[in-house]
Amino acid sequence: MVDAMRRVRFDAVVLYPDQSGGLCFECLLHLSESLARVPVWLAGDAASPLMKCAAIAADSAGLAVRLHRVGHGGAAHGNSQTIDIGRQPVREPFDREKQLDERTVREAVERGHIVPHFQPIIDSRSGSVHSLELLARWPDAPGSIGPDVFMPIITRLNLEGSLIETMLRGAHAPNVFAMVSAGASLSINVSAGLILSEAFLHRLSNTLGKYRPSNIIIEITESDAIDDCDFSKLVSRTAILHANGYRVSIDDFGRGHSSLLRLASLPVSEVKIDRFLVAQAREFGDAQHIIKLCADLARRLGMRSVLEGIETERDLDLARMVAVDAVQGWHISRPVAAGQLASAIHMPLAGESL
Numbered sequence: 001m002v003d004a005m006r007r008v009r010f011d012a013v014v015l016y017p018d019q020s021g022g023l024c025f026e027c028l029l030h031l032s033e034s035l036a037r038v039p040v041w042l043a044g045d046a047a048s049p050l051m052k053c054a055a056i057a058a059d060s061a062g063l064a065v066r067l068h069r070v071g072h073g074g075a076a077h078g079n080s081q082t083i084d085i086g087r088q089p090v091r092e093p094f095d096r097e098k099q100l101d102e103r104t105v106r107e108a109v110e111r112g113h114i115v116p117h118f119q120p121i122i123d124s125r126s127g128s129v130h131s132l133e134l135l136a137r138w139p140d141a142p143g144s145i146g147p148d149v150f151m152p153i154i155t156r157l158n159l160e161g162s163l164i165e166t167m168l169r170g171a172h173a174p175n176v177f178a179m180v181s182a183g184a185s186l187s188i189n190v191s192a193g194l195i196l197s198e199a200f201l202h203r204l205s206n207t208l209g210k211y212r213p214s215n216i217i218i219e220i221t222e223s224d225a226i227d228d229c230d231f232s233k234l235v236s237r238t239a240i241l242h243a244n245g246y247r248v249s250i251d252d253f254g255r256g257h258s259s260l261l262r263l264a265s266l267p268v269s270e271v272k273i274d275r276f277l278v279a280q281a282r283e284f285g286d287a288q289h290i291i292k293l294c295a296d297l298a299r300r301l302g303m304r305s306v307l308e309g310i311e312t313e314r315d316l317d318l319a320r321m322v323a324v325d326a327v328q329g330w331h332i333s334r335p336v337a338a339g340q341l342a343s344a345i346h347m348p349l350a351g352e353s354l
Contacts, residue, residue, distance in 0.1 A: 116170035213245030275309025
């Protein structure tokens with residue numbers, strides 16, 4: 001069946017998660033591996049546990065997902081509704097044979113072709129800029145390849161430290177400095193592996209320029225992948241960063257088995273609640289409860305909470321309902337170059353219309 005699907009053009013694939021025999025989930029596995037361009041419609045009762053599992057599996061695989069929710073009367077009676085579940089853009093299948101070679105990536109880092117973009121993180125109540133996340137972008141990348149492809153290569157080549165220096169140098173633009181001077185912070189994604197490097201703190205402090213450590217938030221990524229011994233070292237290294245005035249944030253909180261361990265062990269001032277929970281909260285109430293629990297936990301521990309993945313007005317309403325401190329996502333602003341920051345921020349306050 002899957003071979004036949006490859007030979008024929010489809011506008012969409014409709015799957016029935018409650019169908020016996022597991023056919024729906026077999027199709028999802030094949031679609032995620034070979035037909036990621038095809039939108040997926042999931043038809044059935046939204047309250048069904050299998051419907052929820054299918055939505056999660058499809059969304060996490062990067063498929064464009066729509067839920068066709070059929071009421072008790074069934075589709076034959078017209079009692080149905082179609083709702084977006086996954087907001088991830090439909091992506092082209094990634095051809096591993098065309099993956100960037102290491103030399104091209106190394107040259108891009110060394111020549112400054114990979115540049116900083118900034119995504120504003122906004123206070124959920126006042127609309128003021130809470131922080132600016134520095135994100136690496138490669139405008140002239142071959143085939144418009146994004147950071148999900150080139151960043152793992154940079155990490156493998158041990159070039160992440162050099163790239164962060166480039167990001168910070170680009171953050172000295174006058175309008176960025178003006179926002180930081182007005183109270184915003186600069187948020188930098190740093191892998192746990194780089195934090196373990198003895199040279200990281202020295203390289204970081206040498207690149208600060210007119211910024212102070214208190215202006216910088218270090219977002220720790222990928223710490224689930226390190227072993228217990230390295231995790232102990234990570235705790236020590238993070239404590240040194242904290243002692244030198246830097247603030248620490250846990251990225252993608254709510255994903256991975258060790259999130260609570262990191263929260264309990266590291267000197268954390270902020271948690272960023274994973275965007276995947278927002279995608280699920282659009283249809284499933286238990287995800288909404290989990291987001292609220294994360295925000296409440298952060299508040300009780302004296303930490304700020306940031307909800308990622310805000311892509312619609314409905315997402316923003318959810319953020320206010322669960323009382324997170326700050327929000328981030330395309331509904332607020334896409335990542336933009338420094339010169340576009342002033343016009344990029346879009347944050348309707350409570351009671352305002354779009």
